[in-house]
Amino acid sequence: MQVTVHGAATYCxxxxxxxxxxxxxxxxxxxxxxxxxxxxxxxxxxxxxxxNVLAVDLPGHGRSGGDAPExxxxxxxxxxxxxxxxxxxxxxxxxxxxxxxxxxxxxxRLGTAATHLALVGTAYPMKVSxxxxxxxxxxxxxxLRMVNVFSRSGLASPSGGGFWTFxxxxxLGRRVLRSNPQVNVFHRGFVACDRYxxxxxxxxxxxxxxxxxxxxxxxxxxxxxxxxxxxxxxxRGLHVAVEMLPAGHSQMTEAPEETLAAxxxxxxx
Amino acid sequence: MPGYSDPxxxxxxxxxxxxxxxxxxxxxxxxxxxxxxxxxxxxxAASLFNLERPGHVYSRISNPTNAVLEQRVAAxxxxxxxxxxxxxxAALHLAIxxxxxxxxxxxxSTALYGGSQNLLHYTLARFGISTTFVKPxxxxxxxxxxxxxxxxxxxxxxxxxxxxxxxxxxxxxxxHEAGVPLLxxxxxxxxxxxxxxxxGADLVYHSATKFLSGHGTVIGGVVVDGGSFDWEGPRTxxxxxxxxxxxxxxxxxxxxxxxxxxxxLLRARREGLRDFGACMSPHTAWLILQGIETLPLRxxxxxxxxxxxxxxxxxxxxxxxxxxxxxxxHPSHALAQRLLPRGAxxxxxxxxxxxxxxxxxxxxxxxxxxxxxxxxxxxxLVIHPASTTHFRMGDEALAQAGISQGxxxxxxGLEDADDLIDDLKRALKAxxxxxx
Numbered sequence: 001m002q003v004t005v006h007g008a009a010t011y012c013x014x015x016x017x018x019x020x021x022x023x024x025x026x027x028x029x030x031x032x033x034x035x036x037x038x039x040x041x042x043x044x045x046x047x048x049x050x051x052n053v054l055a056v057d058l059p060g061h062g063r064s065g066g067d068a069p070e071x072x073x074x075x076x077x078x079x080x081x082x083x084x085x086x087x088x089x090x091x092x093x094x095x096x097x098x099x100x101x102x103x104x105x106x107x108x109r110l111g112t113a114a115t116h117l118a119l120v121g122t123a124y125p126m127k128v129s130x131x132x133x134x135x136x137x138x139x140x141x142x143x144l145r146m147v148n149v150f151s152r153s154g155l156a157s158p159s160g161g162g163f164w165t166f167x168x169x170x171x172l173g174r175r176v177l178r179s180n181p182q183v184n185v186f187h188r189g190f191v192a193c194d195r196y197x198x199x200x201x202x203x204x205x206x207x208x209x210x211x212x213x214x215x216x217x218x219x220x221x222x223x224x225x226x227x228x229x230x231x232x233x234x235x236r237g238l239h240v241a242v243e244m245l246p247a248g249h250s251q252m253t254e255a256p257e258e259t260l261a262a263x264x265x266x267x268x269x
Numbered sequence: 270m271p272g273y274s275d276p277x278x279x280x281x282x283x284x285x286x287x288x289x290x291x292x293x294x295x296x297x298x299x300x301x302x303x304x305x306x307x308x309x310x311x312x313x314a315a316s317l318f319n320l321e322r323p324g325h326v327y328s329r330i331s332n333p334t335n336a337v338l339e340q341r342v343a344a345x346x347x348x349x350x351x352x353x354x355x356x357x358x359a360a361l362h363l364a365i366x367x368x369x370x371x372x373x374x375x376x377x378s379t380a381l382y383g384g385s386q387n388l389l390h391y392t393l394a395r396f397g398i399s400t401t402f403v404k405p406x407x408x409x410x411x412x413x414x415x416x417x418x419x420x421x422x423x424x425x426x427x428x429x430x431x432x433x434x435x436x437x438x439x440x441x442x443x444x445h446e447a448g449v450p451l452l453x454x455x456x457x458x459x460x461x462x463x464x465x466x467x468x469g470a471d472l473v474y475h476s477a478t479k480f481l482s483g484h485g486t487v488i489g490g491v492v493v494d495g496g497s498f499d500w501e502g503p504r505t506x507x508x509x510x511x512x513x514x515x516x517x518x519x520x521x522x523x524x525x526x527x528x529x530x531x532x533x534l535l536r537a538r539r540e541g542l543r544d545f546g547a548c549m550s551p552h553t554a555w556l557i558l559q560g561i562e563t564l565p566l567r568x569x570x571x572x573x574x575x576x577x578x579x580x581x582x583x584x585x586x587x588x589x590x591x592x593x594x595x596x597x598x599h600p601s602h603a604l605a606q607r608l609l610p611r612g613a614x615x616x617x618x619x620x621x622x623x624x625x626x627x628x629x630x631x632x633x634x635x636x637x638x639x640x641x642x643x644x645x646x647x648x649x650l651v652i653h654p655a656s657t658t659h660f661r662m663g664d665e666a667l668a669q670a671g672i673s674q675g676x677x678x679x680x681x682g683l684e685d686a687d688d689l690i691d692d693l694k695r696a697l698k699a700x701x702x703x704x705x
Contacts, residue, residue, distance in 0.1 A: 016522065040527060044319070045316060048316070048321055149274050149275045154288060155344070156287055156337070161350065162331065162343070162353070163340070163531060164285070164286070166344070167347060168349040168531060172529055175497075175530055176529075257323065
């Protein structure tokens with residue numbers, strides 16, 4: 001469905017069910033050069049199992065208009081505005097990669113209105129190599145290939161439907177890049193990841209349980225790069241769950257069942 | 270340089286889509302000859318039917334062995350995914366019927382396999398889908414043939430059997446300006462010679478019976494989606510409601526919302542395989558996988574042998590014409606140099622100088638070449654198109670496809686090139702004598 005947020009159309013995939021604010025809401029936030037469809041095997045299931053799903057296309061990405069966010073904080077502004085527009089008072093925040101930082105920042109600002117925070121493929125700081133940022137700006141096709149090569153853990157996808165995860169990642173990246181002729185959202189997203197410095201403060205403001213769902217073979221956000229956040233969340237006294245998924249950085253497509261199981265188990269707490 | 274994390278073509282041909290079987294450790298892909306798959310629970314069953322979770326339900330829709338083949342072909346082509354079906358013709362039919370219904374229109378190359386030409390010209394017309402045929406190199410013709418109801422451009426990478434090379438970059442540009450995708454039959458080239466997606470094609474299919482299988486043992490087809498075409502872009506808005514509007518035949522699903530780059534494949538599988546039912550046997554899928562494992566090696570040898578044979582025939586006094594783009598005399602020579610640097614395939618035609626009776630004597634004198642209706646086998650093959658593969662076509666359509674009554678088609682196999690050349694020379698001599 002399309003929702004007008006900050007004067008711009010924002011697309012939310014609702015998992016094949018109509019939006020119903022009376023049900024508990026889960027917001028799913030994608031990473032750099034992705035869109036809502038990366039959550040396909042998780043969002044549709046949650047929507048048919050009691051959750052009110054809002055799998056967003058971030059502003060300036062895919063089907064959403066508006067300015068592509070220049071920072072994690074700006075992206076979180078958009079998520080909170082979306083929830084206000086839809087009169088959603090409490091929500092679970094689920095994010096992947098860049099989206100995990102946006103989910104973290106959003107959950108911190110929601111305080112007790114955030115019911116759960118699930119960080120899939122996360123790291124902090126989420127530093128991006130200068131070479132990759134440079135390539136994203138000047139040679140996006142090369143950078144896209146690098147990202148997809150680094151993101152996969154093997155040469156077979158368990159999707160069951162004959163999809164080739166690597167090719168799908170390449171095609172989606174090209175499509176999202178093309179969707180915004182004004183801004184190179186690849187470069188902008190990477191810069192936003194690289195510059196985000198608010199995770200410690202965000203963790204300190206959290207009031208909900210946190211799930212870290214990490215890819216065992218993730219080269220983009222390796223599990224060791226999430227340990228600082230995990231320790232900070234534990235030190236804060238939050239309920240913390242850590243799930244190691246048999247995947248690289250494409251957790252939702254390389255390990256769709258395990259990712260779903262981790263989310264379902266966590267959201268039921 | 271490609272490493273394990275960024276594998277090259279040969280590695281993908283062996284490994285893409287497959288891991289050692291987690292249940293048994295089997296290294297080769299297991300053949301899952303099972304019609305159906307047990308559900309873990311009622312909720313699991315409902316979730317699979319509702320596309321909430323990945324997995325297999327019934328082998329008409331999907332099967333683990335077929336899924337490996339689908340991923341492998343998609344990987345070799347650079348696509349987002351694929352669907353294995355019962356034959357190349359089933360692949361063409363599935364692609365067309367996923368995108369359109371009665372009242373729709375196709376613009377297609379004149380240089381097509383006879384069965385494809387027949388499907389478009391006669392059979393689909395019976396169901397209200399019309400086709401305008403244009404010569405593959407007539408770019409103005411492609412543009413002029415577009416109508417408001419046009420839904421697809423269609424051609425072969427190299428036309429059968431004249432080997433007119435399709436200018437995929439130019440034709441796809443015209444298609445995209447018209448807001449329609451380009452479907453390419455890449456059977457005769459295989460992804461080893463050309464990857465049509467890299468040149469602008471949107472959908473690719475193969476008769477996997479040919480080079481992908483390579484051993485003349487099974488019939489099969491594969492359709493691959495490049496994931497590049499925007500079914501609801503500014504030029505296509507409303508034109509592909511099959512993918513962009515709620516489909517009551519599957520819970521009101523909007524396929525383009527479900528999958529940004531896989532909408533075509535979702536509908537083709539959920540509707541096309543479910544309702545038309547032209548699925549592939551897992552045993553067939555396995556045999557095609559066996560073939561694909563050696564595709565790079567075979568294609569290299571096919572091309573090396575073809576070069577020797579073409580050079581021999583081109584220099585032979587009893588041969589009037591050899592129709593292979595490796596020769597400067599071929600109208601597609603320059604285009605082939607640009608799009609097909611590894612060669613334009615090992616299936617080509619030539620004309621004898623003699624009569625049709627001498628042509629018959631030629632074919633019947635061959636010993637190594639087998640006279641049959643197939644191409645892309647590891648064995649060398651020969652046929653007379655005008656009386657066999659293209660026999661339904663009139664003289665005008667034959668001429669447009671580059672076929673005369675004296676045209677002979679060869680499919681060069683993997684035998685010793687010297688043996689192939691000896692066989693051809695001996696048969697040419699017999700044909701000459703038959704005219705004396």
